């Protein structure tokens with residue numbers, strides 16, 4: 770696992786955390802129209818310049834779960850999105866949002882129970898999380914989603930994510946998969962998504978990982 774720094778910004782009413790082990794520098798936080806983060810300020814986070822509602826809005830912009838916030842009196846924190854979604858990023862990770870639990874992975878300082886960027890190229894040194902190794906590896910995939918899935922009756926509910934040993938990400942729970950085009954293409958309640966980077970039916974696992982991919986995970 771990676772061991773970058775974690776910064777905790779404690780304000781009068783709320784505390785904001787930035788987890789460098791999860792951050793993939795999507796830049797959504799500091800490009801936001803908000804004073805919460807300013808890369809030219811030291812420290813760059815200041816929760817006393819925003820209220821809880823704004824901290825929540827900024828945290829939700831972060832696709833990796835690197836930013837978390839909570840009220841100091843434990844009365845409030847980020848709520849899960851109403852629907853579980855996976856967005857396939859072109860040449861990059863899977864952005865997952867919803868009511869998430871990642872099996873067999875220690876709790877992180879950021880908020881990976883609501884938002885997370887998961888490696889799908891097989892190159893990350895911080896699996897199952899993306900660490901931007903797809904850039905250095907010049908890994909390519911346009912992010913199309915071919916299949917449509919069986920669908921589900923009601924959206925929402927918990928979504929468990931199980932990184933399988935030497936294999937895919939097994940997702941259990943209602944989830945919609947959004948292609949890089951922005952359209953929801955697949956809906957269902959159980960799906961194996963490729964995380965070795967080798968599938969010919971990305972983002973779905975097609976068994977190409979067998980004998981070709983090694984990663985920690987559940988057996």
Ligand code: FES
Pocket residue numbers: 936937938962963964965966967968973974975976977978979
């Ligand atoms: S994990 Fe990539 S093909 Fe199965």
